[in-house]
Amino acid sequence: MKRIFTILVITIFTILSCSENKSGTTKTNAIEIENENKTETQNSKLETSDTLNSNNYSDLDSQTTYTKELDLFWIRDLEENANKKIGFISLSDIYPLSEHPDSLAIPNLENVDKNSLQYFKLNASYRKRFLSKTNISETDSLFIYDYSTDVLLSFPVRKLNVVAYLNDYMDIKDCPCSQSDYMIGFEVTKNYLIGLGKYFSEALVFIGKENPFMHGQMKAIVWQKIKAEKFPLGKSNLTEEQKEYKHKNTIKGQAYLYETKTHQIFIQDYTEPNNLIQVQDRHLIIIDKQSDNVVNETIFSNSEGTSVTPLNFGINNINYPDLKEQWIGKLFKDKPEVIFGFEWVSFGCPSIIFVNSQNKYVQINCDNRH
Numbered sequence: 001m002k003r004i005f006t007i008l009v010i011t012i013f014t015i016l017s018c019s020e021n022k023s024g025t026t027k028t029n030a031i032e033i034e035n036e037n038k039t040e041t042q043n044s045k046l047e048t049s050d051t052l053n054s055n056n057y058s059d060l061d062s063q064t065t066y067t068k069e070l071d072l073f074w075i076r077d078l079e080e081n082a083n084k085k086i087g088f089i090s091l092s093d094i095y096p097l098s099e100h101p102d103s104l105a106i107p108n109l110e111n112v113d114k115n116s117l118q119y120f121k122l123n124a125s126y127r128k129r130f131l132s133k134t135n136i137s138e139t140d141s142l143f144i145y146d147y148s149t150d151v152l153l154s155f156p157v158r159k160l161n162v163v164a165y166l167n168d169y170m171d172i173k174d175c176p177c178s179q180s181d182y183m184i185g186f187e188v189t190k191n192y193l194i195g196l197g198k199y200f201s202e203a204l205v206f207i208g209k210e211n212p213f214m215h216g217q218m219k220a221i222v223w224q225k226i227k228a229e230k231f232p233l234g235k236s237n238l239t240e241e242q243k244e245y246k247h248k249n250t251i252k253g254q255a256y257l258y259e260t261k262t263h264q265i266f267i268q269d270y271t272e273p274n275n276l277i278q279v280q281d282r283h284l285i286i287i288d289k290q291s292d293n294v295v296n297e298t299i300f301s302n303s304e305g306t307s308v309t310p311l312n313f314g315i316n317n318i319n320y321p322d323l324k325e326q327w328i329g330k331l332f333k334d335k336p337e338v339i340f341g342f343e344w345v346s347f348g349c350p351s352i353i354f355v356n357s358q359n360k361y362v363q364i365n366c367d368n369r370h
Contacts, residue, residue: 072364074200075193075196090366092367121163126162131157141154143205144204146202148220151195212333219328221258222312224256228253231268233283250272253279262290263337284300309342310323338362351363
């Protein structure tokens with residue numbers, strides 16, 4: 001589930017429209033500078049769940065009710081864009097803002113040196129407000145798990161600074177900026193982020209009482225090519241109308257299979273007639289081996305906001321020989337296996353789906369400002 005596509009779009013847009021600025025000296029009476037973070041390992045409790053009418057990862061039925069199992073977040077490396085050796089976790093997706101003067105998320109910035117406005121630490125009163133509105137306790141922990149390196153890190157919330165970072169589409173020369181222009185969340189200095197992959201692109205963050213992640217259970221899928229007629233379209237739960245794929249000019253392409261002890265995972269690609277590498281639609285069917293029934297079915301399509309990913313290890317595109325996008329395994333304690341990595345998302349945020357459940361997902365809060 002790399003953020004290559006989203007990061008690339010953001011980076012290009014930023015280069016064209018924004019000039020990068022380094023943070024300067026801050027007025028001590030308005031904004032505090034970030035401090036070093038200390039690590040401690042601490043156990044904590046899984047928080048669930050709300051229900052919503054959504055179609056984040058499936059084109060099968062827009063009226064299906066999907067249950068969100070828990071909230072996850074991404075961690076960003078700010079060294080390149082903000083010249084800070086910081087891992088930043090934005091919680092703006094779950095931080096409701098108020099325009100009331102007594103409830104603002106950040107202090108008044110009108111008389112602050114502009115060089116201090118790109119990134120700053122929030123003082124105790126704004127920190128307290130942030131924790132209260134996001135339902136986070138000082139006794140909670142922030143857990144970071146990189147499923148590609150199998151590294152788990154834990155940091156007590158009470159040891160972490162709450163900071164505001166001006167989003168990538170704003171420039172400090174246009175400030176003072178509003179609170180909605182800032183991404184607000186926790187910082188962890190990079191010295192403590194040992195073992196995470198490049199750009200932290202396969203790292204997931206959870207905040208709560210207990211670590212929800214499992215160690216050593218995730219695998220990058222190794223696909224096997226199969227004949228197109230082996231794809232179990234006859235078992236599909238789609239209506240005839242739904243089987244008419246989004247892109248009408250596509251042709252049936254290569255089919256693939258991956259098997260676990262309990263499931264068969266089939267995918268069928270639909271490509272452009274003159275470009276067999278350019279996948280426009282991908283049909284996923286997961287079959288339970290014991291019952292021989294379809295337990296999950298999804299169609300992924302190229303659109304304005306999504307892009308079908310290449311398959312792992314260059315099996316369908318030699319330009320990506322080392323790519324590992326599709327993952328499967330038991331990512332969470334006391335929950336079934338998950339599968340993800342079939343599309344890149346440029347608008348909105350991706351979700352992780354469960355292998356054997358059509359209507360449950362895990363939301364990744366990515367604070368996407370598109």
